[in-house]
Amino acid sequence: MNRSPTAERAVRADGLVCTFGATTVIADLTLDVIAGELFAILGPSGCGKTTALRLLAGFERPSAGRLTLLRDLVAAPSVHVPPERRGIGMVFQDYALFPHMSVGENVAYGVPVPGDRRGRVAEVLTLTGLSGFADRRVHELSGGEQQRVALARALAPRPRLLLLDEPFSNLDPTLRARVRGELREIVKRAGTTAILVTHDQEEALSIADRVAFMWRGRIEQVGTPDEIYRLPATIHAAEFIGDANLFRARADGGCVATPFGEYPAPAGADRVAIVVRPEDVELRPDGVPGRLVAREYYGHDQVLHVRLVGGALVRVRAGPRLHAQGTEVALALRAAPVVLVDDGDAEGAGAG
Amino acid sequence: MTTLPLPLRVPSPRRGGPAPLVAALAALVAVACLAPPVYLLVRAADDPAAAAEVLLARSTLELTLRTLVFAGAVTFAAAAIALPLAWLVERTDLPGRRAIGILASLPLAVPSYVGALAFLAALGPRGLLQQALSPLGVERLPAITGFWGATLVLTLFTYPYLLMTLRPALAAADPRLEELSRSFGFGRWTTFRRLVLPQLRPALLSGALLIALYTLSDFGGPTLMRFDSFTRVLFLRYESTFDRSGAAALAGALAALALVIVALEVWTRGRRRYDVVRGHARPPAPVPLGRWRWPALAFVGGVLALALVLPVGVLGYWLARAAASGIALPGVWVAALDSVAASALAALVTTLAAVPVAVLSVRFRDRLFSRAVEVLAYTGYALPGLVVALALVFAAINVGWLYQTLALLVLAYALLFLPQAVGTARVSLLQVRPSMEEAARGLGRRPREVFTSVTVPLSARGLLAGAALVFLTTMKELPATLILAPPGFRTLATRVWSATSDARFAEASLPALTLITISALALAVMHYAGARR
Structure with a gap:
């Protein structure tokens, strides 16, 4: 929006539409996300924001529109690059950690070159404050630790884009504020572009560089947290945020x-x-x-x-x-x- | 402040179709399942006049009614044993209830014909009791064969099916509801009748369905107890006449009867919801039995004595006698090997066939194709072993290279026991959340790698439990084995059967005991693999 035109675009979604049977869940998803920014999609439950994230990840196929990640066209009417070839890292709402693997095995799962594995796992574990956790079983960890494992696992293959689906909703309210700050710091230090989906305005406003407000399958406004809050563009944005x-x-x-x-x-x-x-x-x-x-x-x-x-x-x-x-x-x-x-x-x- | 819109309904967890390979395998399984009933129809239509004559005969109607009454009696009696047993084990302070829970499920390892054999050997015409009493001049005992004998035997060796469905349901029923009811002033009995029993209804119905279908399709038990149930009459007709159309028509009628029972269960279950709201904090306090513990223990002891001690004891006695008098007991190890090989092969094939069906039903349940495949996969549930075996025999006679092969026998087992394997595979796949598979794909793994590195390891225990169940059921299976076994292939089951049919109890005892032991081991594997981590 108000960024310099030379900044590289990490994501460009142009008129993506997603329908399930007769239901249109995404009516028009148009977004530009700049490389290195932490971007939030904010909206009430059922507005289509999780589907939007799944479209970006490649778990859903749009019925119209084009999606470009960095310079690669990954989705268009005749193009569908599967999730495993998009170079994305995903953190699920339920973390989706593999219960039959240790923390280290979970994190190593997506790292491709066996030679680099050990070092990369150690590096990411340190980045996420989990050094020493490599041999722990997943179910021995607290909710906050599990969330960091999910984040470490997603970051380990050096994704071009990190996608986070309601990453704080499974955490204790008292823990959330602290974990939010930690997450922002980790993502910034990793230098990854990240898109976060949430229905919690406090979450979106407090950690995102820019926020997109979504309502009934459409992006109604994109702006910095300050712009979104002070100058709502639509009645829904005004009513939902703040x-x-x-x-x-x-x-x-x-x-x-x-x-x-x-x-x-x-x-x-x-x-x-x-x-x-x-x-x-x-x-x-x-x-x-x-x-x-x-x-x-x-x-x-x-x-x-x-x-x-x-x-x-x-x-x-x-x-x-x-x-x-x-x-x-x-x-x-x-x-x-x-x-x-x-x-x-x-x-x-x-x-x- | 905020007016939320009605949330858009977001359907099924995954769009996009199943992988072509999975869909193709599932379609193959479904077609195979459809083959026996279709073949019977075609065969019966060969000579419609003869088929109609068989179906409309007065004796067929009587046979149908008699068999239905038999299945009903066994189901009712099994419920009368299993319901109190489940409650005693799950909800009371009965001494030794953990051990009792394990022992009470063991009769599942005793095939009905082995149970019948033990009863005949103990209480039959030349049985132990008569021999013991003959010095006193007792030459004849009241006959234990016929309707009541068959009902007793089938009840004692099928009630564990109900116990298996009732116990988890009782354990899952929320004790807070019962406390609430008691706080309204209702007594324990009223609370049980009005609150607990309705919650147990689905478990009761599905267990009763299993028992009714088992009774309907059981061949060995009723035949040994000389009760003319549908399967016995059908088998005799197949053996003694060349009227294949008539036999096919009769087999079709038996299959239709089984379908009626399944439909009845679906209809009574209705549309009511019985979801248990999970996550109650604490298990219910056990009901103190007080002085009632003695009658309770007597009841448990009686059931175990008849269903477990009597068969094993009688068989052990005959074995010891045979060993003492030097009767040759040839080749039980060869038979055991044949049994284990066939059962292991059946377990493997059935589990492999069940996986694509379960994947479709769990991950793509919104699709018509998935539902059609699942329904077809469950046809084996309603088809008696005798019916499937006859259909395969009639069909394979025309296919020389398949007739009388092990492959055909394993195919019959797979068709019969696929529902059990699909059921357990579904449950274990449900435990693998779709987000885990998606996380793996997001991390750069292709669908096939995701399946082998995430889905399979996470559902392995459940699949193993299902395979053990199929193994156990195959070990015990009789009619399909009798009809389809290749020449020279003699399993423990067929060996027990041939020795028993002419009352050579001593000769039957060793294979029967071996069969029970191997089945019990399979049961143990099933419990171990099915246990929660």
């Missing part, structure tokens, strides 16, 4: 009325949706008056539910200071809201 107040309204002469005043609407738009993050609203004496109706207390902060005089309900992220229910408050925006075209359920055209 917390959002969404006001629907009609534009009138290039402008739209919001509870906080008039803002410019996208050109030619009729129905629009105004996206306001709760943290972009503040309590300010000179703001729009309202009444506090409920609150969710989180300790480090809280979300206040405020009914404005006009009737709109607004959620506001505020500091932990206590406000009694029924308190009269006044709200104002810190920044101009994102205004999106609201065309029913189809993808919204970007603005903002």
Whole structure:
């Protein structure tokens, strides 16, 4: 997107379509992933993101579109390079470690040249912090260790592309944050291009260089975590990623009325949706008056539910200071809201 | 905040077809399975008038009813033994229940005709009891042959099939449900009847189906006990007349009867779900039997005495007597070798044939082709050994090089026992997650290498257990062996049979005991390989 045009493309997916019988799971997968980046595909369950990953790996065949890995065309209507010849490394959600092999045997499984094997296995085990684990049995390991074995096994053959399917979902929530950081570090040190699929926005935003938001078989937006969060391109992206107040309204002469005043609407738009993050609203004496109706207390902060005089309900992220229910408050925006075209359920055209 | 869309239904784990080799092998197996029933139809249609006359005869109707009542009685009696036995072993503090669980499954190693032989040798006309009583002037004992004798023998040597399906089901039933029921104030018995028994229904039905089909198709047991079941009448007709169309029609009728029983089981099982929600934390607390442990032990002891001690004891007695009086016991080792060779060959061929069928059914279950192949592979389940053997004999008479060869015999075994091998191969393949195979492919291995380096090692134990089961069943098999064995090929089973049919008990004892011993070893291999790691 906003990278230099000279950067090498590791993956180029162009209009991939995947159908199972009468069901279209991937309607249009179009993606560019730059060599060396950690890229996340984020979306709700059932949006087709795992299928997207399986298309890249070669476990599924697209019914239309073209897929290029580095400079090699690997999938097109008349081309299908099988997974074993794509040079990919895959980390499965359930890790799929071979239970009849030791850790070392698992990692060595994909390393082709027998002469290089021993050294390469040791190298990857060190990289993943598993040196000394080579002779351990797979089922003796903890969940986090198993995940690192899966990662080491995938990295050992020096893949051109690493694919990770929900790699953290089988881990304890308390372990996840730490393992996420470790994973990013390992992948970066290995220098591999990596694509991660997840339904957890925190995961995608916190470790990826860029994020693609997927909805019902289509990529709706690609951008840095910051862009995705601050400037959602579609209503689905705004609603799925982070917390959002969404006001629907009609534009009138290039402008739209919001509870906080008039803002410019996208050109030619009729129905629009105004996206306001709760943290972009503040309590300010000179703001729009309202009444506090409920609150969710989180300790480090809280979300206040405020009914404005006009009737709109607004959620506001505020500091932990206590406000009694029924308190009269006044709200104002810190920044101009994102205004999106609201065309029913189809993808919204970007603005903002 | 977030409105989730309805998740798109993502079907079957893998798209893309099966490898052509796998599909071709599976298709070959399916065609082979279809051959016997089709051949019988063709043969019966040779002379439709004769076939119709046989089928519509009043005696055929009576025979059918008699056989159905027989199968029903055996199934019911076996359930009456297996259900309490399974519960005692799995759920109570019965002393020695682990050992009892193993001993109670051992009668599976005793073929029904060996069991019948032991009963006749002990309680029959010239049996041990009569000999012991003859000084007292007892010349005749009440006959143990006929319907009740046949029912007793078949029950005692088939109930372990039900025990095998019931025990895991009882062990898997969630004890929390029972605790819940008791907390509502229902007693143990009400809880068992209303909650545990319904959960056991699928296991009960599938075990009962096995026993009903076994009884229907068993030839040796009923024949020795002089009960005119379908198989005995069919065999006599085959042996004594040249009316091959009539025999084919009768064989077809027997196959149809078996299919009716299978259909009945499918229909009663219905569409209800019995999935056990797995992962309950702790096994149920054993029910304390208290003073009831004595009647319980007496029941277990009675069953084991009749099903295990009596046959082995009687055979041992006759063997000792034969050794003492110097009766020649020729060539049991040759027969044992023939038996083991044929059974091992059958186990190998059947397991190899089962693998492509199981791969299709586990990995490509959405395909019509897979389902068709699986259904066809299960036809052997419903076809009595006698029927398959007759079909193969009728067919092979026209193919000189195949007639009376070991290959034909092994083919019959494979057709008959393929369902057992497919069943175990399916279970073991299900344990190999598709993601493991995909991980291996992602790591640069071609499908064939993935199969040999991941799929086979991970399912090897299950396949071995299946092979041991086929081996065991082949060791015991009688009618197909009698009809199809090549000249000079005499297995333990045929040797026992020929000695028994004219009451030469001493001569039968050594091969019978050898047969039981080898079968018990196969049973041990099966349990060891089938055990969880």
